[in-house]
Amino acid sequence: MTRHQARLITDANRKWWTLGAMCFALFMIMLDNTVVNVALPSIQRDLHASISSLEWTINGYTLSFAVLLATGGRLGDIFGRRRMFIGGVVLFTLASATAGFAPDTLSLVISRVVQGIGAAFMMPGTLSIITDAFPAEERGKAIGTWAGVSALALAIGPLLGGFLTENVGWQAIFFINLPVGIGAVLAALFAVRESRDETVGHEVDYAGVALLTTGLTALVLALVEGNSWGWGSPGIVSLVAGSVILFAAFVAVEKNVRAPMVEFGLFANRTFIGAVSVAFIVTFAMLGMFFFLALYMQNILGYSPLEAGVRFLPTTLMVMTVAPIAGRLSDRIGPRWPIVAGLSLTTTSLFMFTQIGDGTTYTDLLPAFILMGIGVALTMSPMSTAAMNSVSTAKAGIASGVLSMFRMVGGTFGVAAIGAIFQSEAGRFSPPVGTRSSTHSATRCGSRPQSPPPVSSSPSP
Amino acid sequence: MWLSTAVAATGVVIAFTLIESRKEHAPPVEEELAESAGTPLAEIATVQADG
Numbered sequence: 001m002t003r004h005q006a007r008l009i010t011d012a013n014r015k016w017w018t019l020g021a022m023c024f025a026l027f028m029i030m031l032d033n034t035v036v037n038v039a040l041p042s043i044q045r046d047l048h049a050s051i052s053s054l055e056w057t058i059n060g061y062t063l064s065f066a067v068l069l070a071t072g073g074r075l076g077d078i079f080g081r082r083r084m085f086i087g088g089v090v091l092f093t094l095a096s097a098t099a100g101f102a103p104d105t106l107s108l109v110i111s112r113v114v115q116g117i118g119a120a121f122m123m124p125g126t127l128s129i130i131t132d133a134f135p136a137e138e139r140g141k142a143i144g145t146w147a148g149v150s151a152l153a154l155a156i157g158p159l160l161g162g163f164l165t166e167n168v169g170w171q172a173i174f175f176i177n178l179p180v181g182i183g184a185v186l187a188a189l190f191a192v193r194e195s196r197d198e199t200v201g202h203e204v205d206y207a208g209v210a211l212l213t214t215g216l217t218a219l220v221l222a223l224v225e226g227n228s229w230g231w232g233s234p235g236i237v238s239l240v241a242g243s244v245i246l247f248a249a250f251v252a253v254e255k256n257v258r259a260p261m262v263e264f265g266l267f268a269n270r271t272f273i274g275a276v277s278v279a280f281i282v283t284f285a286m287l288g289m290f291f292f293l294a295l296y297m298q299n300i301l302g303y304s305p306l307e308a309g310v311r312f313l314p315t316t317l318m319v320m321t322v323a324p325i326a327g328r329l330s331d332r333i334g335p336r337w338p339i340v341a342g343l344s345l346t347t348t349s350l351f352m353f354t355q356i357g358d359g360t361t362y363t364d365l366l367p368a369f370i371l372m373g374i375g376v377a378l379t380m381s382p383m384s385t386a387a388m389n390s391v392s393t394a395k396a397g398i399a400s401g402v403l404s405m406f407r408m409v410g411g412t413f414g415v416a417a418i419g420a421i422f423q424s425e426a427g428r429f430s431p432p433v434g435t436r437s438s439t440h441s442a443t444r445c446g447s448r449p450q451s452p453p454p455v456s457s458s459p460s461p
Numbered sequence: 462m463w464l465s466t467a468v469a470a471t472g473v474v475i476a477f478t479l480i481e482s483r484k485e486h487a488p489p490v491e492e493e494l495a496e497s498a499g500t501p502l503a504e505i506a507t508v509q510a511d512g
Contacts, residue, residue: 274479281472285465292462336482343473350466379472386480417464 009191017191018133019142022126023149025089025184028177029119030150032061032096034157038305039170043108046170053105059224060109064116065123066408067216071209073124073401074261077197078204081132081397085125086188092118093181100174111174123404128396131388132195137331140385144327147381148320155316158309197394200259207253208261215246220409223416227423266391266399271335275387278339279403280410282346282379286372288414289350292422293365301362311362311369318373323381330382339386342378345371 009017040054049057076084092115099111126146134142164172222239229235254260266272290312297308329338352368384403391399 270479271481274475277475277479278472281468281475285469285472288465289462334482336476336480339476339480340473343469343476347466347469347473350462350469354462354466356462379476390481414465414468421464 014191014193015133015142017187018193019130019145021184021187021191022130023146024180024187025085025122026126026146026150027153028089028092028180028184029123030153031157031160032115032119032177034154034309035161035164035173035176036061038158038161038309039165039173042165042170043105047102047105047108049105049108053109056109057105057112060112061116061119062408062412063217063220063224064113065119066220066405066412067213068117068120069124069405069408070212070262070398070401072121073128073397073399073404074209075121075204075397076125076128076401077395077397078200078202080194080196081125081128082188082192082194084397085122085129085192086185088118088120088122088125089181089184089188090118091115092122093177093185094118096174096177096181100171124397124401127384127388127400127403129192129195131396131400132393133193136389139389140327140329140331140335140382141324142327143385143388144324144330144381147323147327147377147384151316151319151323151377155313155320158306158312162306162309195393195396197397199394203259205254205257205259205261208250208257211246211250211253212261215243215250216405216409218243218246220412223412226416227419231420262398262402263395266395266402269390271386271390272399275335275383275390276403276406278343278379278383279387279406280413282343282376282383283407283410284414284417285346285350286376286414287411288418289353289372291415292418293353295422296356297362314366314369315373315376318370319377319380322374322377326378327381327385329378330385335382335386335389338378338382342375342380342382345375346379347375349375 036057040057043049043057044054072084072088095111095114095118099108099115102108102111127143130142130146131139160176161173164170164176218239222236222243226236251264254262254264294308294312297303297311298305303311326338326342349368349371352371353365356365387399387403388396
């Protein structure tokens with residue numbers, strides 16, 4: 001370290017530099033969830049892409065990201081979280097460059113899959129490194145900031161994506177990751193201290209990794225393609241049955257190996273079980289609702305993807321503002337009451353959305369959007385703090401990976417469930433007079449929207 | 462939307478039932494290391510106290 005760096009980074013301020021580096025990287029991962037959707041029509045035109053390959057531009061990222069989160073967390077515990085984090089950022093940044101230069105859709109989809117792998121290796125690191133850098137009584141504040149930055153990235157994703165696509169070209173949405181990635185690597189190299197789980201050796205549970213990864217791949221693929229292939233189709237039934245068998249084999253293997261990938265002892269803690277259950281539930285409810293509302297605003301209220309994205313801003317801006325406050329509140333009074341209050345507000349907001357009728361306008365929905373933002377912020381950051389404080393810092397990587405995995409799978413379940421209901425309802429009812437276009441749109445939404453909604457397929461932390 | 466509402470309401474019950482109301486801090490790393498090494502923590506404390 002040079003003398004100048006030593007002056008800049010001291011023992012007293014190192015944790016804040018660490019938080020900054022993690023937030024920088026998190027910003028990039030979250031931005032990539034929402035920034036791509038609005039560019040899909042341009043990508044389709046330039047690369048002569050089919051609808052199916054466009055879907056895989058989104059799904060390829062979601063799939064590899066979701067299935068490798070727990071593995072990324074565990075490998076960070078074993079080999080060092082900073083090392084895994086930096087490796088993930090480098091992989092993500094290189095894949096962003098190849099995505100920008102992609103000459104055809106196959107190259108683009110492969111780049112997106114590699115981006116997802118890089119994101120899965122860095123995402124658990126962002127939370128476990130913060131957990132290691134901050135003492136338990138300050139973690140709520142730090143994790144609240146982390147959650148706020150994530151919401152900011154999700155919020156500006158559609159706007160930035162729309163601006164870059166219209167003024168520069170769709171490639172710019174990938175090239176923008178290059179300076180952010182380089183900045184995150186430099187900040188991590190100079191500010192972040194290496195940490196790992198000192199209670200385990202360098203042994204990797206390859207059988208556990210293989211079984212969990214293939215089981216999750218089968219499950220997530222079934223959820224992503226269920227509405228398209230048909231829930232009763234042999235392909236989906238085989239994938240679901242296969243995932244159940246693989247998960248059972250995973251549990252059996254984990255109980256018999258010396259250094260398991262997922263230590264089931266984590267689940268002996270009530271708060272950890274509560275936090276991961278809440279993670280699944282809140283993203284199930286939130287992303288299912290976002291999916292429905294994005295389609296509703298585009299296909300029924302007639303907004304463009306960008307216009308629809310702008311109308312989600314009240315929610316994401318509330319998350320951005322309230323999440324740091326919720327973190328501090330959690331430090332002071334514990335996580336239970338902020339989470340209970342947050343989920344109650346989220347439930348109230350969702351109930352308000354059930355009242356959508358023929359004459360509903362965006363202004364009518366605005367209070368529900370605001371309540372949703374406050375509710376999600378009050379839930380998400382205390383939930384992450386509760387999970388991370390309920391395990392020792394030695395297990396922070398795998399705890400962060402499992403928490404993120406539950407969030408991702410919960411969100412995927414939510415979108416799949418709402419999509420299936422939408423498709424079944426749209427097919428059951430004949431169009432009433434005066435709403436033909438709406439019902440037609442709904443049928444189209446149920447099968448697959450022409451332009452995917454401008455919301456994240458991955459949950460905000 | 463009703464499904465999402467019902468799921469979120471279930472979350473309220475789960476959070477109230479399972480998540481600790483007090484500020485919970487995990488055991489320090491020393492405790493983890495001692496457990497993994499099979500050494501009772503009290504024994505380590507005794508050794509440390511003895512210098």
